[in-house]
Amino acid sequence: MSKKVLRRVVAGAGSVALAGGMVATVGAGLAAAAPIASPQSWGSHGVAFTRTIDKTSPNVGDTVRVTTTTATSGVDTAYIYRIQDFHPACLTYVGNSARVDGTVENAANVEVNADTNGLGYALLKNDSPGWYIGLNKSRSFSFDYTVGPGCAGGTDLMTTLTAKYYSVAKAWSGTDALANKGPTLSVAKVASTTALAAVQNVQVRQASTLSATVTGGRSGDPVDFYDAGTKIGSGVLDGSGKASFQWTPTVKGAHSLQAKFPDTGYATGSQSAVQNVNATQANVNSTVAVGAVAGAQVGKASTLAATVTPAGAGGTVTFKDGAATIASAPVGADGKASYNWTPATAGDHAITAEFSGRDGVNASTGGPVTVAVADQPAESTPSTTTLNGLSGAQVGKATTVSAKVSPANAGGTVTFKDGDTVIGTGQVGADGTASTNWTPATSGQRTLTAEFSGNGTVTSSSDQVSVSVAPGTGGGTPGTPGTGGGTGSLSNLLGGFGSSK
Template sequence: MTKTTTWHEEREMGMSSRTKRRLVAAAGVAALSAGLTVVLGAGTAGAASDSVTWNDGSTKFTRTVSNTTPNEGDVITVSTKFERTAIPGEYIYAVKDLHPTCLTYVDGSAKVNGSVRGLESQGADFARVQGSSVEWPVGALINGKPHTFEFSYRVGADCARGVALTSAMHYSGSLGSGEYNNKGPSITVAKNTTTTALAAVPGAQVGKSVTLSATVTGGAEGNPVDFYDGPAKVGSGQLNASGVATFAWSPSTAGVRSVQAKFAGTPFANGSESGVQSVSVAEADVPTTTTATVPPSALTGTAVNLTAKVEPGIASGTVQFKDGDTNIGAPVPVTAGTAQVSHTFASAGTHPITAAFTGVGFVSSASEPQLVSVTDPDLKTTTTVTAPSAAQTGAAATLSASVSPKPTGGTVQFKDGATAIGGPIAVVDGAATLDHAFTSVGSHRITATYSGAAGFEPSTSPPQSVSVTDPVVSPRGTVTLLSVPGEAKSGVVTDLWATVRTSAGVAVDGGTVQFRDGGADLGAPIAVTDGVVRLPHTFSGVGAHAISAVFSGVSSLDGSTAVTRMVNVTAPAPTDADTATALTVPAGAASGSTVRLWASVVSSGPVDGTVQFFDGDTPIGEAVELVDGVATRDHAFTTSGAHRITAVYSGAAGLKGSSSDVRVVEITSTETAPGGTTGTGSLAGLPSFGS
């Protein structure tokens, strides 16, 4: 855009003037301060707003601070008004308000001509707003008008007090930029007003420590508070985060004392004093001495007297007798300087007895330990033997004996009739036990004889009869059946199942099964529960995997190994086709009768792989190979009730696995199956698959 010569000259003059502003701000501080003294002098005492006005070229600036003497926490508003009447006018582009770093900009407080304006940028010591190139015109011929820019700040605790804090304003416009430092008005933060309150001081006594506590509002953590007894300073404490200072005071003189707390003030807060509190200080407690008298020896179970003597005889209070660190009963009142308790020792040994006196108006005292040698009297004992009523030859049976009262030492000798069973067994906590395997059948009379120990007499139990028979020989054979899918996917969890039965077909409970892949163990052995073991396994490599399962056996059953089954593992792919599995079962059948379970697997193309039938969580036999998409298994249910049957398809190369819905077969205990239809698992409603 081309301007006239007059406008061009005015713009040059304006830019030259603003360039000089930076120099004037630095060189003319003294003259400026002198000029501001008159303006600010009247405003500081009343904590009122203050303004300063200056001209630069043809632009008039008016800068106002809403409160030039704020307190900590106050919010003040700083505004700058731009006015220009000369030609040419000027467009204001941006205004940057600079403030002391102890002031914090109040979010959302920036305004232009009274309307809220978001900040363009912000720092620790400035807040800046920016407009468009034609948004804020001042001066004639461009429809200009005065513009006022406001920023609000909160006064921080770290502001210096009683010190004039300067602020500044920078701006940029179409005629250049201006930086006006130290123009004022200055801000002087007032010291905090404080109050000091002294808490009540109860129970003061000569020679005893009592806490003096003062609360100061307006102070800061770590500020000192002095405590006085009349004109004498007795000590100091520092304010904590709650504004409380304490001091442990030990008065040296009885009577009414004048106690006061004084906060001396800091560079940030004015001082304050609490009211004077009259505190009654009681005389010091009377010193005492306590002596314990005890018998030199005693027997467990027999009461003896323990006595304490407290001097002076006028002392009133109680005595707590102790055996080491353990209280002997409750505190005993002192009568005519004496306290006594009757005590029965429960254990032998050396017992250190002390007596501790506590009273009101008297200093507490404790005796020196007095030793009592306690021994046990010889006690009659009773021995009881416990043995199983029946046992089998060759199997360990536990024989136990208890001795009452519990002795400290001694042994028990178990006997079968007149024959000792093993050697003596030490008595621990009043009991002795022995595991014994009988070698002959018949009735065996078992007794236990306690040897006796220091303070305890020997004793023999009444006999306990044990009927011993030979163990019944049970069949030891087992059969382990492995149920694994013929196909699996690498990286996908595949369940491997094993069922363990006795030769008679009874489910085995106990022992473990170790699954193996070739010659390598798959994980740790798994406990057999109700004849079933499940291993969730993830194949890591593709190809044929030879899976086997080995049952460990238990004490009454031999181990067995399942026939090895091959699992073909293929890698899953995004192109693997979905499958659907349908299950058909009879509605009901009689227990023991054979029924046919029928599963069909469909997909968008031919399917192969295996189907595993399940009764609840128990596999029914081994996995069945699909033939033309169909797998069947003939099965006889041995228990009556509702059986929840499912069929799980293994998947195969290019095919995803799938599971059927649950079908229920009601098994009755009669030979005649209940009526009903069988088609609950028909293929009707299966999803269709594209080519």
Template sequence: MPGMNIRRALGAFSAVVVAAGFAVTVGAGVADAADDSKKWSDHFSQFTRTISNVNPHSGETITVTTKFQRKAGGAVEYIYNVRDVHPACLTVVSAKVGGKSYGIDSKGDDWAKVKGNIIKWPVYPMFGPELPGFKQSRTFEFTYRVGADCDRNVALDTGMRYTGSLGSGKYSTKGPTIKVALDTSTTDLAAAPSDVQVDKSVSLTATVTGGAKGDTVEFYDGATKIGTAELDKKGVAAFEWTPDAAGEHTLSAKFLETPHSKGSQSGVQTVQVPVPDAETTTVLTGPSSVQAGVEVSFEAQVSPAPEGGIVQFRDGDTDLGIPVPVIEDGKASITHTFNSGGTHDITAVYSGAPGYSVSTAGAVTVTVTDTDGVPGDGGPGDGDGNTDDGGMGSPGNIFGS
């Protein structure tokens, strides 16, 4: 009878012991992945191994699927365990057998294993249409997460090993291989300070995603490289820039490609560096000795003659009157009367103006004598109960004396 003949044929298949190989398929779980398969035979065993994404990025997951089949004429084989071999930089996440989740029995740096028993996973020969209860293939899936420590753009071997009722198979480098793609990166240049000046350094900072501590960032002014800096642990590179000329500067930062990451470049930032202020000098002239109660003049000469600004005359730390505007020839002057004897250090401070720097004159030391011709002690009062330590200065030629 036909049914009896089928049962006898199946019984004959299970009675034959033949050394056999196996098939593994590896699949990946990335939507836009580039998959690859490797198919081979070993005696009556046929194997198909598929990796879902052979060009993954760090942090992505891939799935490796091994499919075991037996050719017609071979015997049924029971699969006892499957050890999937992978690059050490991959971390096993999960496993499936026949599409159903299955626990990892054990694992090492470069392998992960699932284990059944002597009757759990039979694979029957492909003698015709698959009948219920007589599976002609078995699939074993391992899902991995790609580590940041994987070498990039280098062929990394994969494979598998197994043990079954007909012996064992070792295909540790059978493939397919995978190549972990370079990480992408982005570079952002922070806004430069608003007070950039010629010959004064300012800090430029670039933040890179996708880089690592110690990676190099180059800084540019137009097409000219102005310096380099390394990323810190937060992905920031800082460079001290000293503009050497006034005018428009176009700044950018470039992250150089590394063995792990692609390079990237920031947008261009335009910075206007103003023409630097002219350096001024202020010279004070006035008498070195004077008698108390006698009006004297002090004159400040600012060079080069600025367009605007004021001069504040001072006796030590005390202002002498109000600030005096600088006139066209760079001069400013005051008149002043000392009311008591003593020694006074007179200075003049130029405030600066658009295009002109601040400057301070060297002190002129004035010795003031009392009306009887004897120098005073420089202390407050004039001996007659007057505690005024000198009258307020009178701006000369402008406000009267």
């Protein structure tokens, strides 16, 4: 008996010297994992080992238990001094989970290394007296691990062990580096999802940011962006799971955008829904030049003129006297807009012109231009202007708007407005009547104005009425000038009044 004890002591001393090289040896053997089912059994120097993993296809976040059972055959005996359980470094040992025969082992007898040559291990030690195995006496050693996100999905990951022991029957002591004994485990890939953020205000030759959010991906993973199935660029995921790409469309019109996350070693591929966007022509900047005004006089109409560059019909120019709005006039195909302005006070007036912009052209402001307005001449003749009655019209149908100027032979023009917006200009005839065609675009209460320009010694005057516009068959949009409307007419004139300036 004393001889056996001596052998055990010698074995313990010799195997300590071997332990330093075991990790590298086992690590090299684990480099190329092939599938090995659970459980696995083998024998070495009279000791039988059976190794089991309770979950060989875990998901990230699962806890797996690795159990190794040792036994001898017949009446042979042996002593186990150390069990070193190797696992992929992406598994993390669960504290206080090491068990011998189902009983939690003293933490002082457990050594944990998180990563050695790509492997981690948990080591159970009992150098003296060792764990006895023999007739009707086997031993089990188990360790729990948490599966981390660093585990490559769909890949066979090797586990194995080394054992330091003394076999009485074989008269052998030492450490077996049992490389590639298994079993292996294969972690399921994380299911990913990909979403493409809304892409808005897309313009030709202007950069737009395409942004995708991926769940299940890892920082640094690629995300590809497509337009109608053609790859247009890529980005990489940051720590928050987002990737972006600066896309500059070169073609006007419809584009079908999509983000795709390719399959990786850790996550399954996914793709976003297709997002259809329309790339418009990028707007160009505009300028407005305000024309000079000469001979302006109180009570006499002077033409305010503005020229928009680039030229083209569309939009309006709003003329202002300081902060006060004078009127808004449409821009013609030649880029020009004008309005007959009758100043009410003498002195210097700062006139500006504000262009509203149009499709493809940005808004702009011109001026101010200083206009010197003289006092009204003493020999001037006052005038009156009266808007004539209107009836039987609805939205969308042309209606004649007319005004009567007195004295009848005054000449000049009458400018008709809906609110501040010019709707037309009529020449004053020999009978003092001027008219224009108005097609109301919206239903509801409208304010019409007729402004006589004045002419020669005859001063200007104006009249204003409030009218109710009935909806047309298309409905109309109440209260918004220049929008909506079907066919119909202007009706229910509420009244008017004349005034002279």
